[in-house]
Amino acid sequence: MVALLEPAVPLAGPAEAVARPVALQWAVRFGTGLGRALAIVVPVGLVSTFVTFALGSFSNSNPAAAVLGDLATPADIARMNHQFGLDQPLLVQYWQWITAALHGDLGTSWFTTIPVADSIKQTLPVDLSLTALAMLIALLLGGAAGIAAALRPGSRFDRAVTALCAIASTVPAFVIGIGLIIVFSVLLPVLPSGGYVPFTENPVQWLRFLILPALALSLDLTADIARQLRNSLVGTLRENFVTGAEVRGLSRRRVVFRHALRNAAGPTLTVLGVRVPQLIGGAVITETLFNLPGMSKLTLDAAAQQDIPVIQGTLLVAITIVLLANVLVNGMLVRLRPQARRRSG
Amino acid sequence: MTALRRALQLRSARISLGLLVLVLLVGIFGGWLAPQDPLAQNTAAILQGPGSGQWLGTDYLGRDVLSRLIDGTGRSVFGALEAVGVAMLLGIPAGLASVVFGRVFEWVTLRFVDSLMTLPFIIFAVAVAGILGNGPNQAMLTIGVLLSALFYRITRAATLGLTSAQYVEMAELLGASKNWVIRVHVWNKVLPTIAVTTANCLAAALLAVSSLTFLGIGVQPPVSTWGGMLASDLNFLSQRPWAPVIPSLMIILTVAACNALADAIRDTTGVSPTARTGITGPAAGAGSAQGIGPAQGIGPAQAGPAQGASAR
Numbered sequence: 001m002v003a004l005l006e007p008a009v010p011l012a013g014p015a016e017a018v019a020r021p022v023a024l025q026w027a028v029r030f031g032t033g034l035g036r037a038l039a040i041v042v043p044v045g046l047v048s049t050f051v052t053f054a055l056g057s058f059s060n061s062n063p064a065a066a067v068l069g070d071l072a073t074p075a076d077i078a079r080m081n082h083q084f085g086l087d088q089p090l091l092v093q094y095w096q097w098i099t100a101a102l103h104g105d106l107g108t109s110w111f112t113t114i115p116v117a118d119s120i121k122q123t124l125p126v127d128l129s130l131t132a133l134a135m136l137i138a139l140l141l142g143g144a145a146g147i148a149a150a151l152r153p154g155s156r157f158d159r160a161v162t163a164l165c166a167i168a169s170t171v172p173a174f175v176i177g178i179g180l181i182i183v184f185s186v187l188l189p190v191l192p193s194g195g196y197v198p199f200t201e202n203p204v205q206w207l208r209f210l211i212l213p214a215l216a217l218s219l220d221l222t223a224d225i226a227r228q229l230r231n232s233l234v235g236t237l238r239e240n241f242v243t244g245a246e247v248r249g250l251s252r253r254r255v256v257f258r259h260a261l262r263n264a265a266g267p268t269l270t271v272l273g274v275r276v277p278q279l280i281g282g283a284v285i286t287e288t289l290f291n292l293p294g295m296s297k298l299t300l301d302a303a304a305q306q307d308i309p310v311i312q313g314t315l316l317v318a319i320t321i322v323l324l325a326n327v328l329v330n331g332m333l334v335r336l337r338p339q340a341r342r343r344s345g
Numbered sequence: 346m347t348a349l350r351r352a353l354q355l356r357s358a359r360i361s362l363g364l365l366v367l368v369l370l371v372g373i374f375g376g377w378l379a380p381q382d383p384l385a386q387n388t389a390a391i392l393q394g395p396g397s398g399q400w401l402g403t404d405y406l407g408r409d410v411l412s413r414l415i416d417g418t419g420r421s422v423f424g425a426l427e428a429v430g431v432a433m434l435l436g437i438p439a440g441l442a443s444v445v446f447g448r449v450f451e452w453v454t455l456r457f458v459d460s461l462m463t464l465p466f467i468i469f470a471v472a473v474a475g476i477l478g479n480g481p482n483q484a485m486l487t488i489g490v491l492l493s494a495l496f497y498r499i500t501r502a503a504t505l506g507l508t509s510a511q512y513v514e515m516a517e518l519l520g521a522s523k524n525w526v527i528r529v530h531v532w533n534k535v536l537p538t539i540a541v542t543t544a545n546c547l548a549a550a551l552l553a554v555s556s557l558t559f560l561g562i563g564v565q566p567p568v569s570t571w572g573g574m575l576a577s578d579l580n581f582l583s584q585r586p587w588a589p590v591i592p593s594l595m596i597i598l599t600v601a602a603c604n605a606l607a608d609a610i611r612d613t614t615g616v617s618p619t620a621r622t623g624i625t626g627p628a629a630g631a632g633s634a635q636g637i638g639p640a641q642g643i644g645p646a647q648a649g650p651a652q653g654a655s656a657r
Contacts, residue, residue, distance in 0.1 A: 040459065047460035053577045055476050170601040172552045174559055175593040178579060182589070186582050193582075281467035283554050289579070299468060300560060303475025313463075322463045 037330045041323050053094045053314045056308045097312075106313035111305055116313035119298055124317065126196055126294035130286065131279050133210055134218035135272075141218070142225030146268075149226065150233035151256065161226055168223035173282045177216035177289045184212060194291030213290040217282050221275055228271045235263040266333055273329030277322050350542065351613045361602035368599050372419035379412035384567050387637045402585065414591060417498065421454035422487045422599070424563065425550035431489025432546060437497025441531070443497070445523050454497070460496040465535060468558055474562045484563035488553050492546050496539070503538040507531050536615040544607035548600045553554035553594050571596050 081087050088096075100107070106116035149158040185193035191212055197205040236242065237260050245255045284296035295314050302310035352358045371378060386406040401512075402410050443451045468486065473487040504527075508514060513530050519531075558564050558572030571592045578588040 040456075043456045044459045044463055047457055048463050050463070051460065052472070057590060059476060065652050148374075168546070170604060171597055172556060172600075174556060174575070175589070175597065178575065178589045181579075182582060182586050186586050201551060277465040284465075284467045284471065285559060288560055296468070299471055303479070303562070305472050306475060308476055310476050315468060315472050318465050318533065319463055322465065326463070340494075345639040 026330075037327050041327055045319065046322050048095055048319050049098060052312055052319065053097055054090065056312060057090055057093075101313075101316060106316065107309040108301075109310050110307050116309050119310065120295060120313055120317055123293060123295045123298050124289070125189075125198065126292050127283055127296070128285055129199060129206070129210055129279070130213055130292065131296065132219065133214035134221065134279065134283075135212055137218040138221035138225055139272075142222040143229060145282075146226040146229030146257070147233060148259070149230045150264075151239065153230075158230070161230065165227045167221040168219050171219075173216050173220060174289050175284045176219050177213065177286055180212045180216055181289075196292050197296075200296055207291075209290075210339045212288045213292060215250050216289070217279065217286045220282070221272075221279060224271050224275065225268055229264065229268045232267045233260060236264040239263075254255055269329055269333055276325040280318050280321060348364045349358060349610065350627060351426045352606070352609040353610045355613065357605050358564075359611075360611070361581040361605040363525075364598060365606070366604040368418060368422060368595075368602075371415055372422040374627055375417075375419045378413045379409075379570065383408060383416035383569055387582045388655045402575075404588075408590075410574075410591070411586070413574060414571070415567035415573060417571055417592075418595070419656065420564065420568065421551065421554055421558065421571045424554040424558075425547055426482060426490060427485045428488040428550040428554070429480070429543060429546050429570070432484055432492035432496050432550075433539075433543065434493075435490065436493035437500050439537075440497040440500025441494060441504055441527060443501050444508055445527065458494045458497050464491060466491055466553055467560075470557055471560065471562055474557075479565075484557050485554065488550055488557075493629045496542060497558040499542045500535060501539060504531055507534055518623070541607045544603050544610065548603035548607070551600050551603065578647070583631060 004207075019343075097107070104117055106120065108115050109119070145161050149161040149259070150156055155219070179192045181193045194209075194210055196209050199206045242255060242260055245259050246252075250259075279280070283294070286292075287294040287296040288300065295317070299311060299314045301307075302314070353362065386408055404410055404413070439454055443454045469491065470484050474484045477483045483650045505509055507530065508526075510530075513526055516530060554563070555570070555572035556573075558570035559576045561573070561576065564570050565572055574592045575589050577584065578592070581588065
């Protein structure tokens with residue numbers, strides 16, 4: 001839409017003649033946008049995965065000694081080290097690890113000898129269910145509260161939302177989780193306090209198990225989304241184009257949802273992108289609290305045993321999710337805000 | 346320190362600071378203040394309600410809850426202080442340097458800080474504790490390193506806004522050295538911003554420390570921490586459903602006091618990075634709960650000229 005208004009597009013001509021340059025421009029813009037995103041994401045990914053990998057070499061635990069026990073001779077340990085590839089330079093080891101990881105091979109656990117990728121494949125759906133549900137709740141609740149508050153700034157509802165957001169941002173997720181367990185599992189036993197059933201087995205049970213943890217995890221993000229959306233929407237509703245749309249007789253609903261919200265959603269989306277690492281970190285605690293068999297249990301168990309391949313594998317997956325979410329949010333921002341598209345073009 | 350003095354004219358700041366000083370004193374003198382031995386078990390009186398002898402009752406091993414709460418204060422608070430201290434030492438000089446030392450240093454540190462921010466705090470701290478050993482310092486230093494990204498960005502954003510100010514350009518034209526400009530013109534103006542960040546980070550670090558101790562990271566079992574008490578109370582909810590209330594309140598009040606202090610400094614000095622650069626970044630509200638990087642640290646820095654497409 002906006003691209004048509006730009007002078008680079010031929011002003012008159014048959015529809016196809018206009019369409020091709022626009023499509024081409026789109027492709028070029030998308031390409032440069034993606035290129036820019038990759039220029040940032042790739043170094044970030046390399047550094048953070050290298051930090052993850054290098055941690056292992058700071059460890060004082062030797063897998064060979066740990067696996068073989070007290071009876072191991074130095075020759076045994078050397079053979080084992082060679083087998084794990086630990087006798088090679090760090091950068092070579094990192095390169096082997098990351099290329100193998102790109103092919104879906106994250107090594108095997110030092111203790112159970114189960115491939116790390118298999119353990120992660122088993123536990124990841126729990127985390128994805130939990131965080132996706134939490135994000136959905138946050139978007140719905142926070143979005144609704146933010147929009148409603150912005151439509152009547154200064155009203156009692158608006159002040160109530162602001163106050164609730166301030167409270168929600170000081171209460172840690174696990175305290176909220178404990179509160180939810182006390183209310184809904186102990187005092188009024190209506191929901192289970194822990195456990196998990198896959199969605200494919202029983203969607204109703206899945207929801208019953210996940211609703212409390214997802215609520216506990218989402219609250220913080222809900223408050224953030226409500227606060228951010230309220231502020232930017234109040235600002236947008238004061239702008240000239242909104243007044244213009246109203247003067248032209250467009251309905252209030254159309255003005256708010258089609259015109260203002262699209263412009264106000266940008267900062268909120270940025271908040272969402274920034275919050276993904278925290279959501280994943282928060283999931284660790286929520287999962288422990290509600291006894292969910294997710295990746296955090298895998299990480300915690302591995303941490304207790306110093307099972308380094310498992311720890312590195314789970315961290316790698318967490319980093320990948322964060323980076324993917326960032327690229328996604330960037331893409332959506334470009335799609336959402338015409339100015340962002342213009343700048344990258 | 347004028348920033349703090351000005352902030353103390355607000356009642357909320359005085360109350361918060363009073364509360365924080367109280368918590369700090371309890372933290373330092375906890376061992377002497379506890380009415381009973383926080384580790385002494387009494388199997389004859391387990392899971393008691395509040396009453397004679399024990400003000401807050403006893404836990405599942407018959408240990409006095411009040412004593413454990415007082416004893417655990419120090420471990421919880423000093424852990425957070427350690428993390429924030431490390432974050433300041435690493436983040437602030439790097440943030441200042443990124444503005445001064447030219448493009449290459451800037452690009453490298455920015456990417457490094459971006460990388461730190463993609464690491465999910467809690468998982469990374471768990472991983473570090475798992476790899477390097479489960480001591481209190483490993484976990485706190487990790488949190489400190491990750492939080493330093495925030496100090497870096499805040500310092501950088503505030504400094505960027507200042508170095509383009511006319512009087513700084515003037516000083517440079519008159520031949521002032523970079524060091525001199527930073528010491529005289531930049532540092533004093535950046536200080537209130539850093540004070541706000543420090544208070545917010547303290548809140549975030551407290552939450553992170555209680556989360557980690559809740560998971561059993563950074564503590565060895567018999568000793569008490571606020572998070573650890575919550576974790577053990579969780580198994581006996583049907584007997585003592587109100588038990589998590591007190592440790593939760595301690596965490597919430599301390600965190601809220603830090604955030605209120607940050608807000609008070611921000612309101613009274615008016616020198617927030619957003620106000621300086623005239624760019625409205627996202628969420629200039631109180632520190633965030635999972636803590637882990639209040640959003641306001643990120644908005645203004647994103648507006649810095651050297652970063653285009655980053656979502657952060």
